[in-house]
Amino acid sequence: MLIKDSFVLDFAGDGRNLVLSYGPCQFPTLGFIVERYWEIQSHEAEEFWTINCSHTSDEGTANFNWMRVHLFDYTSAVIIYEMCVEEPTATVINVKHQEKLKYPPYPLSTVELQKRASRYFRMSSEHTMKIAEELYQAGFISYPRTETDGFSVNTDLHAIVGEQEGHPNWGSYAQRLLDFEARLWRNPSSGGHDDKAHPPIHPTKFSAGETSWSQDHNRLYELVVRHFLACVSQPAVGAETSVEIDIAGEQFVASGRVIISKNYLDVYRFESWGGNILPTYTIGQQFVPTSLTLDSGVTRPPPLLSEADLLSCMDKAGIGTDATMHEHIKKLLDRHYATKDSNTRFSPTNLGEALVMGYDEMGYELWKPYLRAMMECDMKAVSIGTKRKSEVLESCLQQMKACFIDARHNKVKLLGAMDVFFERSSGDGHNVGEVVRPCSLCNESNMVLKRKPVIVNGNFMVGCLRFPLVSLMNAGCELPSTRSRDVTRRSSLDVKPPSSLTSVFTLLVPPQGQAKHHPLLRLLFIYICTLPCFDNKQRRLHSLFIAHEIHNSELNSQSETGIGVLIKLCRNVVWLPGSISEASVTDQICPNCTPGPIHKVLFKFRRLEIPPNYDADHLGCIGGCDVILRELIEICGTGSRHPSGMSARGQQDSHPPYTSHRNNTRQDFCRYCQQSGHSMNDCPSQVSRQQSARSLRSQNTRSDSGQVTCDSCGKACALRTANTESNQGRQFYTCQSRGCHFFVWADSLENGGIQGRGGSRGGASRSSSTSRRGGNAWGQRGGRTSSSTFVSATGEPISGSCFVCGDPSHFANACPNRGR
CATH class of the missing domain: 1.10.460.10 (Topoisomerase I, domain 2)
Structure with a gap:
């Protein structure tokens, strides 16, 4: 690919x-x-506290470390510290003297050569092998590609050491190795690996430095020679002393080391071994510490x-x-x-x-x-x-x-x-990110065609560049979306997270000068989920998606100090049908919709997911004038219902665009009658229209004799009583014909209206089937109810009748005449 x-x-x-x-x-x-x-x-990072103690005498200073190391509970640490301060006399309870040996390294293998060259000289492994290959070709070292880290008993190691006696830097040490009275020689240990092909890397020819060598050639040859001389040497010997003291029941320990014989460390300059010298202490000795402090620190990542x-x-x-x-x-x-x-x-x-x-x-x-x-x-x-x-x-x-x-x-x-990490290119068939129209909600940004990441559902949408897709990811956290959550700040900046974040997130700010190394180059801030329902990898995926969407938001200085940052978001969005396989913005401008310009979008639908009487290719407008697009949204659904299940309504201009209504600040503006002072749900015009529709349905349902008849087959309906939790004891009429699913609530007929399947007390609901894609539809049994009916994505009120045949008893997705 x-x-x-x-x-x-x-x-x-x-x-x-x-x-x-x-x-x-x-x-x-x-x-x-x-x-x-x-x-x-x-x-x-987690803060911890530790108690440090030191004692200075004529022989020097001893620093004692707390045997508990540290505590993460500040109160407990303070209590223990105060106990020590109240009884500060220290008593020596143990003194240990023991001999310690530091052994030389194993003979040099290829992996160790690369690791040590990287650690000592910061040479890359590739460059190390290139230099080693050149030294091998010139005959100065043995074959550099070997897994063996132990010499054969037949190898004349003394002869190899003898060739290095004339070197000005390590020649004298080679002479000491060959001197039997110096007792410096030791047969090398084996690391346990043998490839049966090549010996460990060792010098094969003496050189005091060639004129054609670079600095890296000299360094690598020196490493090979000194490593070989070290592995045939005696280990370094040291005397280690540890002293344990007791202060108010708390134990502290100090350690010191004195090197008795350096041995191989004399030639292997790349390693060191030492320590501080402790004053002399005896068991039972008492003294008052010179300092006793409670210090804090924080845990650090690897x-x-x-x-x-x-x-x-x-x-x-x-x-x-x-x-x-x-x-x-x-x-x-x-x-x-x-x-x-x-x-x-x-x-x-x-x-x-x-x-x-x-x-x-x-x-x-x-x-x-x-x-x-x-x-x-x-x-x-x-x-x-x-x-x-x-x-x-x-x-x-x-x-x-x-x-x-x-x-x-x-x-x-x-x-x-x-x-999650990259934007789609303009050469991609999806043309994600192309501007469709100016945003009429925030009036400061554009609405673009884009595809949500596949980790959500991959469906198309037209949304403001400031639209917070972060809210879609909250479905992964098992927390009620209605509960308000705080955001932990780990920054001195007065940063406010998007209000749509309903879970616990930690705010991190990249270190100064490290922005270019950040996973998202244009990102200044990243929210990381701290919920236990995510492991490290899932939390990382969750957080990166959040950051990926937030970085499109505009960052403005808003605080009194001038250093604060406030993220402004806009929730203007059009959910497109989930059956769209491809979409691209064209240069054609819709002449009907305002404010503009609104570019038309060429949609390509998956044939099996739309009714047969619709074309798979459709040039449409998202401004609200496109009847076919509204019908396909009603039939197929948007396939991108918000996790909380709410609809996506938006601000209406001359035609109602399909935008999200959640957290809309213009709640006092009716998108139905275009009047201010009330919301669309409370619109008097809409209520009168709904009452007229209910009256018409009631007349069609109840016969002259008072018997309720089925709208589909015309047969008499039976009166039954519901036993569901939401409608316990409520009576309803249902058709007695097998295979007919018509029913109507009895109290809705008495009130002059009719409620569809799954409605609950106190409101009418829409009787809608699920889409072919299996999207959730309102009005099903146990489903969500509403006092009015709207197109799922646009928020536009509809009459509640089938747009194919005009029958108010069903919708287009259940129409028997569809496709004829």
């Missing part, structure tokens, strides 16, 4: 098509980077993965080989899946994070190392003869085939993840 044609990517384009590809080593490597990044993003960390993760999980690990890392950088900063730490790009998120949503953990580890295990089993090659190959192909079929079938989930 060529994504450059579908999305506007946020990295420099060089004119080539970027092809999405899955690699069993490449993607788990990316998964390590993304997983650590998600851990950092989902971390919530750092981004460094290249050495990433290589360790890959090696531990069996991802790649010693000869290919650096290639997998380089491929991530070349394909813009990840970036590396000056400290050799990796962050995923928007593209890398979207790929991991998309594949994870498919159900297979393709970004985890499990599949590749299983393949490596099977191949090792083939090499030792416990499995047959054909058996392993067949099993692997079956697994990959299943993953491929599912990935192709669920590619919409990958596109949904891409939608």
